[in-house]
Amino acid sequence: MYSYLEQELQSRFNLFKLWQQPPSKIPEFLKSNQRTIKAVVSNARVGADAQLIDSLPNLEIVASFSVGFDKIDLKRCEEKGIRVTNTPDVLTDDVADLGIALILAVLRKICPCDGFVRSGKWKDGDFGIVTFPCFLLQFSSKPVGIVGLGRIGSAIAKRAQAFGCSISYHSRTQKPLKHYKYYDNIVDLAKNCSILVVACSLTDETRHIVNREVIDALGPRGILINVGRGAHVDEPELVSALLEGRLAGAGLDVYEDEPEVPDPLLRLDNVLLLPHVGSDTVETCNSMADLVLANLEAHFNSRPLPTPVI
Amino acid sequence: MGLLMVKTANQSVPAGSQIALLSLSHLSHPYGSFDHMASPATAAEEENLPQVLLLLHPAAFTIFGEEHFTSAKFRFLKAYESSLPLDEFLAANARSVRALLVSAATVVGAGILDLLPELRVIVTTSAGLDQLDLAECRRRGIRIASAGDIYSADVADCAVGLLIDVLRKISASNRYVKNGFWASKGDYPLGSKQLRGKRIGIVGLGRIGLQVAKRLQQGFGCTVSYNSRKKKNPDQVPYPFYQDVRELAANSDALILCCGLTEQTRHAVDKEVLAALGKAGVIVNVARGAVVDEKEMVRCLVEGEIAGAGLDVFEDEPVVPKELLELDNVVLSPHSAVLTRESMMELARLVVGNLEAFFSNEPLLSEYEDD
Numbered sequence: 001m002y003s004y005l006e007q008e009l010q011s012r013f014n015l016f017k018l019w020q021q022p023p024s025k026i027p028e029f030l031k032s033n034q035r036t037i038k039a040v041v042s043n044a045r046v047g048a049d050a051q052l053i054d055s056l057p058n059l060e061i062v063a064s065f066s067v068g069f070d071k072i073d074l075k076r077c078e079e080k081g082i083r084v085t086n087t088p089d090v091l092t093d094d095v096a097d098l099g100i101a102l103i104l105a106v107l108r109k110i111c112p113c114d115g116f117v118r119s120g121k122w123k124d125g126d127f128g129i130v131t132f133p134c135f136l137l138q139f140s141s142k143p144v145g146i147v148g149l150g151r152i153g154s155a156i157a158k159r160a161q162a163f164g165c166s167i168s169y170h171s172r173t174q175k176p177l178k179h180y181k182y183y184d185n186i187v188d189l190a191k192n193c194s195i196l197v198v199a200c201s202l203t204d205e206t207r208h209i210v211n212r213e214v215i216d217a218l219g220p221r222g223i224l225i226n227v228g229r230g231a232h233v234d235e236p237e238l239v240s241a242l243l244e245g246r247l248a249g250a251g252l253d254v255y256e257d258e259p260e261v262p263d264p265l266l267r268l269d270n271v272l273l274l275p276h277v278g279s280d281t282v283e284t285c286n287s288m289a290d291l292v293l294a295n296l297e298a299h300f301n302s303r304p305l306p307t308p309v310i
Numbered sequence: 311m312g313l314l315m316v317k318t319a320n321q322s323v324p325a326g327s328q329i330a331l332l333s334l335s336h337l338s339h340p341y342g343s344f345d346h347m348a349s350p351a352t353a354a355e356e357e358n359l360p361q362v363l364l365l366l367h368p369a370a371f372t373i374f375g376e377e378h379f380t381s382a383k384f385r386f387l388k389a390y391e392s393s394l395p396l397d398e399f400l401a402a403n404a405r406s407v408r409a410l411l412v413s414a415a416t417v418v419g420a421g422i423l424d425l426l427p428e429l430r431v432i433v434t435t436s437a438g439l440d441q442l443d444l445a446e447c448r449r450r451g452i453r454i455a456s457a458g459d460i461y462s463a464d465v466a467d468c469a470v471g472l473l474i475d476v477l478r479k480i481s482a483s484n485r486y487v488k489n490g491f492w493a494s495k496g497d498y499p500l501g502s503k504q505l506r507g508k509r510i511g512i513v514g515l516g517r518i519g520l521q522v523a524k525r526l527q528q529g530f531g532c533t534v535s536y537n538s539r540k541k542k543n544p545d546q547v548p549y550p551f552y553q554d555v556r557e558l559a560a561n562s563d564a565l566i567l568c569c570g571l572t573e574q575t576r577h578a579v580d581k582e583v584l585a586a587l588g589k590a591g592v593i594v595n596v597a598r599g600a601v602v603d604e605k606e607m608v609r610c611l612v613e614g615e616i617a618g619a620g621l622d623v624f625e626d627e628p629v630v631p632k633e634l635l636e637l638d639n640v641v642l643s644p645h646s647a648v649l650t651r652e653s654m655m656e657l658a659r660l661v662v663g664n665l666e667a668f669f670s671n672e673p674l675l676s677e678y679e680d681d
Contacts, residue, residue: 002500093506097530101480104471108650110641111481117642118635122628127372135651140463162529163467259492266488273487274480281478281502 001041005065005289009041012293019046030055039063039296044229044276045258047071053080057199063295065288067091067152067279069309070202070229077310084297084309088151090287091279096155097199098278099227102251103144103160105272106223107137107195112269137248140164146192147186147209148228149199156197156227168192171200186210190217201231212237217248223249226277230255239264240242242271253278313511360388360669361407362433365396365422368413370435370657372647378658383666384409389618400425409433409668411661412441414645419443423450431674433664435657437461437518437648439570439678440598445650448680458676459517460656461648466521468647469566469596473526475641476592477564482638505530511562512536513578514557514569515547515595521551522566535561539574555579559586564594571598579603584610592618596647599625608633611640622647 001019005019009015016037021029030037030052035287044066050073053059061083062072069086077084105111113136116122117274146153146169157167157180168181170189175182183189186209190196196218210224210233218224224247225288226233229270235256242265249270258276264308265271279288294306362384371379387407392399400422408428410653412418414436423446432442433455447454475481483498492498508646510526515536527533527549535550537558542551544671552558553598555578559565565587569575579593579602587593593616595602604625610616610635624630626643634640648657663675 052375093531094504097474097505098478100529101471101474101478104467104485105475105480108468108471108646110471110475110643111484113644113646114481114642115485117630117644122644124631125628127369135654136646136649138464138650138652139467159529162525164463261487261492261499266490271486272480275487275492275498277478277483277498277502280498280500281504282500283504285500 001043002065002285004286004291005041005171005292008289008293013039015297023073027055034058039299041065041292041296044068044071044073045091047073048077049073050076053077053082061296063292063299065292068229070231072153072309073308083299085292085305085307086309087288087291088307090291092155092283094281094284095152095199095227095278096159098253098274099152099156099199099225100159102225102227102253102272102274103195103197103223104139106225106249106251107139109136109269111272139195141166142195143193144169144195144197145169145183145189146180147189147196147232148199148206149178149180150200152227153197153199154178156199160195165195172205186214187217189217190214190222193218194222196222197225198228198232200228200232202231207231208234210234210238212241215241218247220246221248223247223251224288225251227253230258237263242268254256277306311415317651318548328435330643334545344390348681354484356385359383359385360409361385361404362409362411362665363387363389363404363426365389365418366413366416368411368435369415370413370654374654374658378655379411379661381662381666386411396422397425409665411435414438414441416449417441420446423447423452431455431468431664431666431668433661435661437465437542438570438598444680453674454678455660455668455674456678457648458660460660461653462517462521464648464650464653465518465568465596466525468643469522469568469594470525471621472594472596472622472643473564473566473592474505476594476618476620476639477505477508479638481641505532508532508563509561510534511552511558511565511606512549513558513565513567513601514538514575515549516568516570518596519568520547520565538569556583556586559583559591560588562587563590564592567593567595567597568603569597569601571600575601577601577603579607581606584616587616589615589617592620594620596622599623599627604631611637 012068032184035058036055038058038060042048042062042064048062053073053076059082063085067086067088069084072084141164144165144167146157149169149171160167168183169188170183170186215237239262242250251272253274254276261273265273291307298305364386367390389396389399400484404426406428407426408430410429410432412432412434429452431453435457437457479502486498510532512523512534515538523534527534535552535558537552537555582605608631611619620641623645624645630642660675667674
């Protein structure tokens with residue numbers, strides 16, 4: 001857990017640290033403490049599923065250190081009157097910045113070029129990394145397609161526009177105030193852009209929304225960027241598309257089974273792999289932590305919650 | 311895969327003999343065919359074509375392919391293919407040459423110009439002109455055609471990419487994952503910095519600097535200020551102006567160098583400027599290596615006097631100070647800011663267009679004007 005958050009929780013509450021328990025001991029641990037535990041602090045990777053919720057009969061609130069709440073069984077929480085909070089807005093800029101960073105890094109091969117210089121090959125007169133057909137690709141003015149035009153998707157659109165890119169999007173519903181081209185299905189979106197960015201929340205509808213058909217529509221000139229959730233993308237399909245050259249490249253910050261990353265991707269120069277760092281700046285982690293604490297304090301003092309999901 | 315059959319001149323082709331084949335297989339690459347494709351002249355026609363001198367083999371020919379720079383209206387005279395010393399070669403072969411094609415690496419001064427008495431135009435593949443003795447060219451009435459504005463967006467994108475990479479540790483954390491450390495060592499250690507609200511100091515607010523400013527201020531919510539030879543019209547350029555680079559650095563979280571290399575800008579980023587930038591400061595260089603006192607910058611990076619750097623250019627390319635190769639807070643790039651497929655296509659069109667215009671006595675497409 002983020003150390004600042006841990007320290008604050010420790011000083012203000014009676015903190016039970018589940019991650020310190022060996023997995024086999026967890027049911028016993030929960031059982032012996034179930035009466036006193038009233039709140040759960042979760043994150044993007046470890047949430048509150050039905051089993052956990054059911055084992056804590058006095059649970060009142062799940063406060064997530066993330067904006068996504070796909071790892072929380074909302075239905076169960078709703079049934080039991082348990083509040084759920086997340087950390088929207090404070091991380092929007094950082095995640096959007098990372099989205100653009102991924103695009104630039106993949107198209108311009110920033111990391112392989114850096115490796116090329118460090119290896120001494122540039123000094124030896126080898127042009128390898130930058131020669132045709134491994135060309136670096138332009139970002140400015142390219143058509144960008146965004147899946148999910150919420151806070152993060154909109155922030156990505158705003159940034160891409162500053163590079164002269166045209167923006168189109170697919171979303172559950174059209175956003176009338178946003179003057180970008182709307183596609184009511186993701187395949188058409190993919191056909192009409194060369195950079196596809198996943199920035200929506202993970203629900204039953206959006207699980208594997210990027211599948212073989214979408215990847216084929218995006219095509220061998222296209223790149224896929226994922227700052228949503230790993231489960232948005234059919235990962236094995238993505239891997240085979242990249243291995244077979246049916247996609248020009250990919251920039252990923254999230255994966256289906258973090259921290260496991262598909263092995264074949266580790267050796268591809270046209271794939272950038274980040275360890276789920278979308279909101280990992282010191283400033284944003286502090287803001288997220290403060291929001292978790294504010295939600296907990298508000299709840300236990302019977303005040304309105306700052307950022308409730310339910 | 312398409313095949314173009316090239317017959318050698320003045321020869322009928324006996325049945326069964328070899329025909330020279332020029333493979334165009336690369337044109338079926340998913341990125342599509344390049345629409346400028348020269349049709350080669352016959353040997354007899356070639357003899358009569360005006361010559362364009364090349365002193366060095368341009369990097370763009372290696373990277374993109376020489377065939378994109380050819381034309382039915384001129385032919386290349388390649389000094390570097392001769393075993394003669396350059397001055398002898400030029401004296402013997404280039405006395406009537408009127409056009410010269412150079413790249414960033416081709417230094418052209420009075421010595422070379424003396425050997426080219428008929429030279430009337432220099433076309434360069436580079437955005438910068440520091441390799442040319444501009445005063446000598448002006449004195450001799452030699453016109454210059456630069457790469458104009460074709461690279462500005464790509465160089466600006468490179469600058470922004472390097473800046474975000476340094477602040478958000480993109481390359482470093484990609485290495486972390488690809489080395490298998492995420493699974494074995496745990497989450498990447500926190501230490502990234504936000505881009506929002508950062509004060510950006512741009513040195514040189516020309517075509518490239520303006521594009522960098524637009525991306526960072528309009529796109530990312532940074533605050534841009536600048537230093538330039540002259541203050542720009544505030545009605546057109548809304549960013550605060552600093553006369554002094556050191557003062558700009560003192561008021562910036564990141565310095566982005568976008569200026570041309572001149573006598574005034576050589577080592578403009580010196581010990582004082584780096585000290586003013588400070589321990590949390592980042593430097594990005596997409597201009598020329600010599601705009602920075604490289605040795606001093608390296609020392610600052612090694613000793614933690616500045617926080618990081620994103621560098622596309624170096625004082626003595628392709629040599630990069632070995633200390634930089636060990637640092638995790640720097641991102642290094644092999645002077646590749648302009649080497650996108652799109653820019654190379656534009657460059658080929660522009661170079662051929664400028665040369666063809668010159669030989670047709672038409673205005674150059676991208677003539678450099680002193681201001």
